[in-house]
Amino acid sequence: MQAKEASERLGITQRMLRHYEKQDLLSVGRTLNGYRRYSESNLRRAGRIRDFIATGFSTREIRAMSACLSDDGSGPCVGGIEKMLEKLEHIERLKAELDDRHTAVLERLAVLKNGISSSDETVETMGTTTDPFVRHETPAVPDATDPQ
Amino acid sequence: MQAKEASERLGITQRMLRHYEKQDLLSVGRTLNGYRRYSESNLRRAGRIRDFIATGFSTREIRAMSACLSDDGSGPCVGGIEKMLEKLEHIERLKAELDDRHTAVLERLAVLKNGISSSDETVETMGTTTDPFVRHETPAVPDATDPQ
DNA sequence: GAACACCTTCACATGTGTGTCTAGGTTAGA
DNA sequence: TCTAACCTAGACACACATGTGAAGGTGTTC
Numbered sequence: 001m002q003a004k005e006a007s008e009r010l011g012i013t014q015r016m017l018r019h020y021e022k023q024d025l026l027s028v029g030r031t032l033n034g035y036r037r038y039s040e041s042n043l044r045r046a047g048r049i050r051d052f053i054a055t056g057f058s059t060r061e062i063r064a065m066s067a068c069l070s071d072d073g074s075g076p077c078v079g080g081i082e083k084m085l086e087k088l089e090h091i092e093r094l095k096a097e098l099d100d101r102h103t104a105v106l107e108r109l110a111v112l113k114n115g116i117s118s119s120d121e122t123v124e125t126m127g128t129t130t131d132p133f134v135r136h137e138t139p140a141v142p143d144a145t146d147p148q
Numbered sequence: 149m150q151a152k153e154a155s156e157r158l159g160i161t162q163r164m165l166r167h168y169e170k171q172d173l174l175s176v177g178r179t180l181n182g183y184r185r186y187s188e189s190n191l192r193r194a195g196r197i198r199d200f201i202a203t204g205f206s207t208r209e210i211r212a213m214s215a216c217l218s219d220d221g222s223g224p225c226v227g228g229i230e231k232m233l234e235k236l237e238h239i240e241r242l243k244a245e246l247d248d249r250h251t252a253v254l255e256r257l258a259v260l261k262n263g264i265s266s267s268d269e270t271v272e273t274m275g276t277t278t279d280p281f282v283r284h285e286t287p288a289v290p291d292a293t294d295p296q
Numbered sequence: 297g298a299a300c301a302c303c304t305t306c307a308c309a310t311g312t313g314t315g316t317c318t319a320g321g322t323t324a325g326a
Numbered sequence: 327t328c329t330a331a332c333c334t335a336g337a338c339a340c341a342c343a344t345g346t347g348a349a350g351g352t353g354t355t356c
Binding site for chain 1: 341342343344345346351352353
């Protein structure tokens with residue numbers, strides 16, 4: 001398929017597709033007239049790239065992982081093991097964080113679905129401008145859903 | 149504690165802490181001389197902010213979620229429910245993706261720990277410059293670990 | 297062949313996270 | 327009192343993902 005359809009199916013811009021290609025993340029075929037020709041496999045890969053970027057990976061990092069994560073050989077990846085280990089840590093932290101957020105969001109939504117208009121003015125949690133001095137902590141609630 | 153200690157304990161720069169504060173994500177107390185005074189709760193929150201940013205959230209998004217995820221009221225969040233639902237989708241997709249990547253990485257590492265020097269030259273998977281024309285797809289492998 | 301919708305490359309612009317430098321104030325120790 | 331190590335605010339700079347516009351080629355349809 002050509003660029004327009006690909007971008008529409010992925011929900012991203014053609015510009016982004018070209019960007020990923022330019023960053024050597026995506027290798028897109030061409031038709032005889034020079035038009036890009038996206039395959040289904042291109043689409044899948046592009047979608048993953050998209051998600052990775054949306055997850056905070058840079059194109060550089062994605063490129064680096066690309067070799068390590070390929071189905072085949074390990075050769076070019078050897079030098080990158082430490083990098084991958086770092087990344088693993090990061091991924092695990094992020095997964096945990098996302099889990100927390102996920103449940104937190106669900107809980108919050110549940111609350112909202114019940115009494116929406118119940119509490120009217122709600123403290124906004126941040127008090128950025130108010131409170132000129134030292135006392136900005138919450139009473140030391142330990143876990144991840146604790147604001148501030 | 150003051151800025152230096154905070155930044156060291158978090159493993160991020162003072163500049164970043166100030167940035168988050170300036171973006172209204174973090175509300176830090178001051179001592180009488182104007183120095184920032186970070187509380188333990190500040191640290192936890194800053195750590196979470198850090199992870200969120202590293203996970204691809206912008207400060208703007210984090211700020212938007214801040215109200216919704218607070219322990220207390222739902223008031224200012226009401227308008228943001230759709231946004232949160234979108235985010236939820238995103239989060240779930242990312243979690244799945246991270247899971248895939250995670251296992252993929254683990255498998256790859258396992259392979260590497262066995263025969264490292266076995267395969268010598270390995271195809272690099274991307275062939276960006278070679279292959280001037282149409283034939284760049286992999287044979288349509290369907291799932292997430294399929295390269296290209 | 298004119299119109300139109302697609303495609304191409306190139307280049308400049310913008311937003312955002314972060315680095316880094318400047319210029320100066322504060323605090324503690326010799 | 328001098329010095330070093332901390333702190334502050336502000337500004338300029340960079341990388342990166344993206345947007346956008348220019349200038350032009352291709353293909354289809356009337």
